Amino acid sequence: MRFIGLAAAAALALAGCSDTNDNAGGSRSALASEGVTDALIAAGNGDEWLTYGGDYDERRFSPLDQINDGNVAQLGLAWSADLDTARGQEATPLMHDGTLYITTAWSMVKAYDAKTGALKWAYDPQVPRSKLVEVCCDAVNRGVALYGDKVYVATLDGRLVALDQDTGSVVWDKLTIPEGSQMAITGAPRIAKGMVLIGSAGAEYFTRGYLAAFDAQTGEELWRFHTVPGDPSKPQEAKHLDAAVKTWSGDFWKRGGGGTVWDSITYDPTTDLVYFGTANAEPWNPAHRNTDGAGDSLYTASIVAVRPDTGEYVWHFQETPEDRWDFDSNQQITVTELSIGGKQRRVVMHAPKNGFFYVLDAQSGKFISGKPFVDGINWASGLDPVTGKPNVNPEAKYEITGKPFVGVPGAVGAHSWTPMSYSPLTGLVYIPTNNTPQYYMGDPDWEPGETGFQLGLDVSGGDIPADKAVRDATKAALNGALVAFDPVAGKIRWKVEQSSPTNGGTLATAGNLVFQGTSTGQFKAFTADTGQELWSFPTQTGVLAAPMTYAIDGEQYVAVLVGWGGVWDVSAGKLGGGITPNVSRLLVFKLGASGKLPPLKATPELVLDPPAPSGSPQQIALGQKLYANSCSVCHGISAVAGSLNPDLRHSSTLGKKDLWQQVVHDGILAENGMVAWNKQFSREQIEAIRLYVLKRANEDKALEKGSGKAT
Template sequence: MRNWGYAVLATIALAGCSEMAAQENAGDIDAISLVNADADWANWITHGRTYSEQRFSPLEQINRDNVGELSLAWFADMDTARGQEATPLVMDGKLYVTTAWSKVKAYDAATGEPLWEYDPQVPGETAVKACCDVVNRGLAAWGDSLFLGTLDGRLVALDRDTGAVEWEKLTVDQGQSYTITGAPRVIDGKVLIGNGGAEFGVRGYIAAYDAADGEELWRFYTVPEGNEDEDEAAPEYLKAAAETWSGDVLGGENGIGGGGTVWDSMAYDPELDLLYIGVGNGSPWNRAYRSPGADGRGEGDNLYLSSIVAIRPDTGEYVWHYQTTPGETWDYTATQHIVLADIAIDGRERKVLMQAPKNGFFYVLDRASGEFISAKAYIPQNWAEGIDAQGRPIQKREARIDITGKPAMVMPGPLGGHNWHPMAFHPDEGLVYIPAFEAATIYAPEANWKPDRARGFNVGFDLGAGDLPPDLGIRREVYGTVKGKLLAWDPVRQEARWEVEFPGPWNGGLLATGGGLVFQGNSSSEFSAYDAADGSKLWSFPAQTGIVAPPITYTVAGEQYVAVLAGWGGAYAISADGGLVNDQGPVQNISRLLVFKLGADGALPPMPELAQLPLDPPPSRASAATIAEGGKHYARYCAVCHAPAAVGSTVLPDLRRSGTLSNKDAFLAVVHDGVLTQNGMASFAASLSKEEIDAIRAYIVFRANQDRQMEAEATERRTVAVR
C-alpha cells in the first residue's frame, strides 16, 4: 500500500502477532487491521478472512481429535427463501451477514441474539436482471462502517453498531440489466465493487468509491467501448483490447455491451500494491457475433474477457493480465475465487496467484508479473488438448462451435468445473481445496439470432437444444452423470492428493483450519468436517437444506465457533431439473444461519414436508408448430429461472403446476402485464408479443401433460408390482 508502506505494516504485524491472535476486540477497521488480518485469529474482518483470500484460520480449539463433539450452538431463520451465498463477518463479538435480496442482519456471535437488520428495499422487478438468483455474497468493513452492494446496483454504507444508513451511491445505469451480487472489498479507504449482467448485454467494470462519502474515485472498464481507435484519450490497455475484437457487438445495429463483468473474485497483495480481479464471459457467449470469422492465434481473443487482471487500487491503473480462455465462447468466466500464497516451486519460493476457473484448468501464476507458471486440468474437459508453454490453451476445433457452426457436447458446460463457491488453501498441507463438479452441455448455434437487451438471455445459442427429453428415466440417467467433488489439489505437482465425491453438484464453499480440518456444506443438505490431510469425514450435521455458502470460524470469550449460512439456491438450483438434484430427491430451501461449538446442545425444529401443488394441467390442444415456437422462447426467456423442459426447482415456482395454465388471460397478466412484478416476476412485454407468450403457455401445458402421463404410468406399474 503506497500510503502506508508495507514494510512498516509488516513490522507492526510481527511485533503484535501473538497479542492480536488473542484479541477479540476488532475496534475500528483500518489499513493496519486489514493488512494484518491473518494475525487476528478471533475475528473475520474481510471476505476471505485476509487479503490473500486463503480462507484459512489458524484456530485449533476444534480439531481432528474433538470435532465429533461439535454441536449446534444457535441458529437464526432468514426471511428470504432464496439462495444464500454470503460469507459472514465477525467483529467485537458480533456477527454480520447478508441474505438474498441484499438484506443485512446483525447478531450476538455467541448467543444469536438479533441486534439489528437492514432492508434496502430492492424492487422486485430487479430479479429478472439476475441470471443466477437474487443472492448476495457479503459485506466489507472500514472504520466503524459496513459496506453492501445491492442487487439493483447501489453501494450502501451502514453504521456497524446500529445498521443506520450513512450514505448510498448508485454505481450502475439502472436502465440496463446490471446487478450486484458480490461482496465489496476495501483498500486504504477505497471501497471496490464490480457488477454482473453480461448475459443481458452490459459492459463490465470495477470502480472505487471513497469510504467516507461514496464519491467515485476511478473506474476500470474490462472491455473496449468500440471507438478506441478514434479516441486519443482512451487508455492504452483498452486500445490494445480493441484490436482483439472485430465484430459490431460493441456498437451499431447489433450492439450490446460486450460483457466482461467483474461480479465476484478479488484479492490484494499489499507488498506489491496489486489488486487482482477476475473477469467474466462475453456478451453474447457465442464469439461468432463478437469477432466473426476469427480463426487464428490472437485474432478474436476479445480482451479482457475470461482474464485475471492486476491493477493499482489507488488509481485503477492497468498493470498486467492473463487470459485463461482466449476467444471465450462457452461462458468460461475467470470470476472464480482467486487465492494468493507463497509456495516453493522448483527449489525457490514463488509469490503465486492460484485460480480454478470454469474452464476446468487449475492455474498457477507469478502474481508480481502475471507470468504463467503451470496449469493442469482438475476435472475432465474436452475443449482443449492442454496448455502450451506460454500459458495459452491448445483448443480443439470441434469444440469451437463459433467456428464450425455445428452443435457440440462440451465439457465443462456453462456452470464450469468450479463456479463462484470459494476455495480454501491450507498452508501446512500445501493444498487448495476446490468445490468442483463435472457437467457437460450441448452448445448449438442459433440461426438468425438477434440480441435483446430488454429481457433476453444474450448467449447466441439455441438453448432449447439443451432441453432434456421428457422421459423421467432418461433425465435421471443424464443427471446421474453430473458429479460433485471436493478436491484437495496440490498446486505444485498439479494433481489431486485426494477427493470426496458427492451425490450431486453445486456444493458449498470451503474453510480450512489449524485444527487440521476442512469444512464444507453440500447439496445433500449436510454440513461436514473432513481431515485436511486425507479427506476422511470426521463429523457431519443434517442441515435440512442444501448449503452453497462458505463457512467461517471465530472466537468469543476464548471459545471457537463455526458458522455457515444455509439455503439452497443459485444458478444450478434454479436452472436444473428441480426433482433430480441428487439421488435423494428434491432439495428444499430452508434458509438459516447455523452456528456450532464444542459441547453445545442446540437442535433444529423438525424437517417440514416439501409442499407441491398438484400436477393437473389443462389438455394440450395447441399445434406442434405452436408448441415448438413456445419451447424456443421458453428456452431463451424462462429456462434460466424455471429450468429446462419446464421442470421447476424448489426455489422458484414450478410452472407445470401453475393455475394460470388454464387461463390465457391470467398467464398474460403475469408474463405480459407484470402483475407479479413485486414478487420478482416482471413484465416481458418489451421482448415478447402476446402471441409468443401464449405459445410459451402452450409449451408448458404440453410438458405438464407429458409428465402427468409419466407419473400415472409409474403409479400403475407400482400398483401392478404390489398385486
C-alpha cells in the first residue's frame, strides 16, 4: 500500500458463503421503491452518474458526446467550490436529480446544485484526527454510494453512514470494522441488490481482510466474507477458508494476515456475481508470515468472486501468489464483452500493481490472457500462458537471497487506485501508470510492534543522500504515463509520457475523448483513438481523483475534484518529484464557460536552520533504520516531507530533546494526528530518531548553501 525508499530509482537512473456467514440470519428489507434504483444504476444512460465507476460494469465511460474532439477546446470553468479539508482529494462525484454529491478528506460529504454550484448541505462524521496513524495513505475518501433516497459514506474510522439525500441528516450509523481494530476505510461503497458493500484498508497493521454486505435501508449486516483464514486450530468460518489455510503456516493468524478489500468492488448483473480485489499479505516479508515453509497466502493479492445474496465463494484468481512486494489487487475491476478468438465473451479486466493486464472469464475466473502494460517489469519474467501464474525472478525473493532487491514496479504499483476507463467505441482501456522503483530488504531481526507499519523489512538502505546529482537522477527516474491498452491484442496502442507518477484517474466519453488530471497541476483532454492532447486547464494543484460527466437541461458538464496529497506526497516527499501545493476544490466545466480561479496564494519558503548535529554514529545508524521503517511513511523518505505532513527537519522540537520526547513518546499532539509511539519505541530509540533527523537537516542545509536547492 505504501512507497518506502527512493534509492532504488536513483540506482537505476545512475546505474464467506451462506453456511459460513459471520452474521448469518439477517433478513434484507424490501428494495427502495423510488429514488436511485438497481434499474437506474444498470441503465447508465449518461445524464446521471449514479455509482463510483459510472455503471455496474465500472467502465467509467459516458455515452454523452456534446463535448467532443471537435469542440473540447471551448470547454471552460462553469463553477468551482473550495473545500475545507487540506488533504488529498480522491473522490468521484455522483450526480442524481440535479444534485452533485462528493466526499472530501476526513470522510466529509457535501451536496451541491449540479448546475449552479450552490451548496445544499454538508455532513462531517467527526473522524478523530488521531486515526491518521492507522492510515497508510492520507485521510482520503473516494466517494459515496446512492440508493433509494439515501447517500452512503464509509468513514476513515470504520463506520458506514446512511444520510438523507435531501437534507444530509443521519439515518443510521454502523461500525463495520472490529472494535479497537487498526483498520480504516478510504474506499467508496457499492450497491448490489439492495445491499451496501464495503471492506476496509489496513493490510500493514495486523488486520484480517473481509468484504461485508449491509441492508441499504436498515444497516443490518447480512454477510461477511473473510479473505484470509483464522486460527488453524479452530473451525474456519467458511469452506473457502478450509482451502486457504493450507497455503499459510506458522502463527500468521496472530498478525491478521492482511488481504484487505480497500477499493475495488464490482457487481455484475449479467453473471449475478460480485468481484473484488484483495490487498497484500501481512507482513510483507514472507519469512515472518510463512515461518514453516512457503505458501501462496490465499486469498491475498487476488480477485475473488462471490454470490451477492449470500456471500458464497464462487471463484478466485491469485495474481501475485505469496506477495512480498505489496502488489495489491485492489485496483478497479471492469466487466465487459470482448471478442476473443472469434467469440463474444463476458470478461473481467484488471490492471493491478504488479504490471500485468489480466483478462479473465467473468463466469468462471479462468485465465484468458495477461500481458505487461508497463515497461521494465523485473520481479517476474512473464505469466504462464495457461495458468496465468507469474514466473518469479529468484532475485526478487529478498527474504531468501538475503540481499536487497530493487523492484520494478514498486509498492506504489504500475497502476494503483487511480481509476482506469474503458471505451467500447475504441476498444481501449485508459490506464494511469507509474514508474516508481522500490528498495526491498528483509529484516531477519524484525519483531512485531503495536504502532505504525508492520512489514518485516529494513528499507533504510533506500535513503537518498544529500547529493544533488543523486537527487536529480532520482527525480528523473520517477515518472508516469497515460497508457491506452488494447485488452484483446494485449498491446499498448498509444502512450502519453508524464514527468511525475500518481496522476489522476481517467474518464472516456463517446465524444472520442479521454479526460485526466495530472500530479503537476493540469486537467487535460485527449483524443481517445490517438492520444492527441486537445485541451488543458491549470488546476493550481495536483489531481488524483477521476473525473465524471453528466447533463442537465441539455448541457453536458465535466466535474473533477482536485487537491494534492495521497501516498506519493506523504511517503515520497519532495524527493519524489511532482509535488504541488494542496488547493482542494471541486471544478465543474461546460462548453462556452469562462470562469476563473482566484490567484494562487504564495507559500512562504522555509529555510533550513537546524541546531548543530550531535550523537554517536551508532545512535544515528539506529535512528536511520527506525525512521526509514516507521516515520518515513508519513514524514517522507530521508526526512524530506511532502506538502501535507510536517517536515521534521524544520521542527521547532528538533533541538529540544525533552519536547521531542513529549511529542513522540507521550503523544501530546495526538489530536493533530501525532499519537504516542511509546508502545513501539523506547525513549532511547526515539532520541536516536531525533539525532538522525538532526543530521539529515544539517546535511541538507549544507546542500542548499553549496549547490542550490535540491529539495
